[in-house]
Amino acid sequence: MKKLLxxxxxxxxxxxxxxxxxxxxxxxxxxxxxxxxxxxxxxxYEGWIIVNGAPVSTxxxxxxxxxxxxxxxxxxxxxxxxxxxAYVLSIEPRVDNDPAPSKTKLxxxxxSGKVATVGIDDVVGDFSNANGTFFLRTPTxxxxxxxxxxxxxxxWFGTPxxxxxxxFNLPVLPEGWVYEGWVVGSEGPxxxxxxxxxxxxxxxxxxxxxxxxxxxxxxxxxxFINAPTGFTFPxxxxxxxxxxxxxxxxxNSPKPFLIKPLVGTAGQETAPTTHPLSLNKxxxxxxxxxx
Numbered sequence: 102m103k104k105l106l107x108x109x110x111x112x113x114x115x116x117x118x119x120x121x122x123x124x125x126x127x128x129x130x131x132x133x134x135x136x137x138x139x140x141x142x143x144x145x146y147e148g149w150i151i152v153n154g155a156p157v158s159t160x161x162x163x164x165x166x167x168x169x170x171x172x173x174x175x176x177x178x179x180x181x182x183x184x185x186x187a188y189v190l191s192i193e194p195r196v197d198n199d200p201a202p203s204k205t206k207l208x209x210x211x212x213s214g215k216v217a218t219v220g221i222d223d224v225v226g227d228f229s230n231a232n233g234t235f236f237l238r239t240p241t242x243x244x245x246x247x248x249x250x251x252x253x254x255x256x257w258f259g260t261p262x263x264x265x266x267x268x269f270n271l272p273v274l275p276e277g278w279v280y281e282g283w284v285v286g287s288e289g290p291x292x293x294x295x296x297x298x299x300x301x302x303x304x305x306x307x308x309x310x311x312x313x314x315x316x317x318x319x320x321x322x323x324x325f326i327n328a329p330t331g332f333t334f335p336x337x338x339x340x341x342x343x344x345x346x347x348x349x350x351x352x353n354s355p356k357p358f359l360i361k362p363l364v365g366t367a368g369q370e371t372a373p374t375t376h377p378l379s380l381n382k383x384x385x386x387x388x389x390x391x392x
Contacts, residue, residue: 149191152186158200
């Protein structure tokens with residue numbers, strides 16, 4: 102399967118159905134996928150079958166706010182569909198001049214007879230052993246290293262120390278995806294920042310709400326400045342839901358994407374106490390493709 106996907110991602114050969122050839126017959130490819138979500142105005146889902154090692158588009162579709170696809174049946178050339186060895190679902194720009202699949206591949210599965218069971222493992226990552234921890238601390242407002250006694254306003258992912266260290270058990274994501282942390286309360290979700298390799302001792306890519314002092318070399322955020330509409334800062338994180346999501350890159354949504362491999366709850370205790378993040382497999386999309 103991995104060789105198949107490597108060929109899928111690197112090949113420059115694209116097959117297409119000859120719609121002008123009246124001798125060709127067609128039949129339907131049908132789709133039953135659960136857990137997809139509305140991608141907004143700028144992106145769509147696109148299916149691909151793998152034929153002789155090359156991707157062939159099965160067509161695009163959107164999903165409404167209830168998770169219902171705009172299409173579940175796609176007419177394909179019969180011979181080409183019979184030769185397909187696998188199916189891949191990608192996320193594509195709605196206006197797209199590139200005939201190749203994007204790097205943001207969401208689901209894949211090999212055909213066994215007429216059916217392919219699809220999941221995220223081979224194209225996004227294997228999260229079967231995913232876990233991690235976080236702690237509450239506010240290093241970006243400290244003066245001369247002195248704790249201000251307000252650690253309930255900051256969250257950092259890892260193990261406390263000097264310096265703190267990462268402790269995610271998460272796969273390194275392929276190109277087209279990035280991790281993002283979130284805290285969720287009655288006001289809605291609020292980002293803690295995006296990050297790449299979850300095992301590296303480096304800060305994340307964003308710090309829109311922290312004070313002037315540099316944060317530690319792990320993902321996280323203090324919530325002191327630039328409060329979005331509907332939020333009051335400093336933001337008390339105790340009792341809030343904490344989420345690590347896998348986000349498409351690029352991404353224009355202010356909310357977590359549907360893949361949320363880790364979820365936890367911030368307790369009342371601040372650092373050095375840590376709080377667990379546990380596997381949230383129910384968030385993963387799954388389904389089948391029939392030919």
